[in-house]
Amino acid sequence: MFGDKKLGFGCMRLPLLDAGDPTKIDLEQTEKMVDLFLQQGFTYFDTGHPYHNGFSEKVVGTALVKRHPRDSFTIADKLPMFRQPREDELPGIFQEQLERLQTDYIDFYLLHNPHGEAYENAEKVHAFDFVRKLKEEGKVKHIGFSIHDSADHIDRILTLHPEMEFVQIQLNYIDWENEGIQAKKCYEVCQKHGKPVIVMEPVKGGTLVNLPEAAEELLKNADPNASLASWAIRYAASLDGVEMVLSGMSNLEQMEDNLSYMKDFRPFSKAEYETVGKVVGIINSSIAIPCTACQYCVKDCPKQIPIPTYFALYNAEKQDNKHAWKSQGDYYASLASRGSAASDCIKCGKCESLCPQHLPIRELLQDVAREFEG
Structure with a gap:
């Protein structure tokens, strides 16, 4: 379903010409990144309706779809359930996305964060049925959902909607045991239901490349040639059942670094897991509230x-x-x-x-x- 390369190009943090304006995307640099990504054998591009205030989908259409054969890449996009759309609005949203992307089908189509009231609305407007019908009509190839929520809620969705083919969750080594994010528990629910996992926020929006000095020193001593980002992305990609790890690459240098260790992916060793465990301990030692979650x-x-x-x-x-x-x-x-x-x-x-x-x-x-x- 996903191919043999585990790195996905997350298009939520594309390079900008003006750091204060998310709509001013550096198209020239983005095109170079797209070309390099494809040249190295990677094919998965992930965008979303609200990314860059709607301009991410447009740039994916311009930099990718119009410049490369349609069968040489796959696009993931999302139905914005957080907007709590009406049922009669769903076809129009999807059509707008096709037009922005300049394509007549989407490879991976996800319900975008159906949590809380957004989930209740998704059921009310029959959003799960809507994406299932899109798949039956060939307008999308695979359906799933992307979510920031508890393991119990993911379990509820997968129990009620086994037609969902995959799940996109936030997962990284600092959130793995976090009782709020529940990365490990969410991953285990997906495993229980036999659903492939797409990982978002593997470096937690940059947090895991801006580490405390002691943690950074520990990783550098363990492997002087490895970037801090590589530890986080390889950690997520090493888990069984994780089919894709999205990285929001904001410049060509970040992409070159990611490609250097993901082109010929090497899973985590026991020693590397132990090192990351020590890093987590250093980070958690400076937490704001020293709660042990004893309940x-x-x-x-x-x-x-x-x-x-x-x-x-x-x-x-x-x-x-x-x-x-x-x-x-x-x-x-x-x-x-x-x-x-x-x-x-x-x-x-x-x-x-x-x-x-x-x-x-x-x-x-x-x-x-x-x-x-x-």
């Missing part, structure tokens, strides 16, 4: 607030200090929509009396609420 605080909470999960998301948010948009907000919104938000805390204090770490949970929940709700 003692949740059992007697009258509002059943998922306190450790919210703390994990807060920590991840604070670790990512590079990008304006961060996925933790989506995870938080989805969880809060199905239960209690951090701001629902009634300050009864039961949680603090049970916390082995003696954390000021009531105060910290206010910080979480300010971060994600304010």
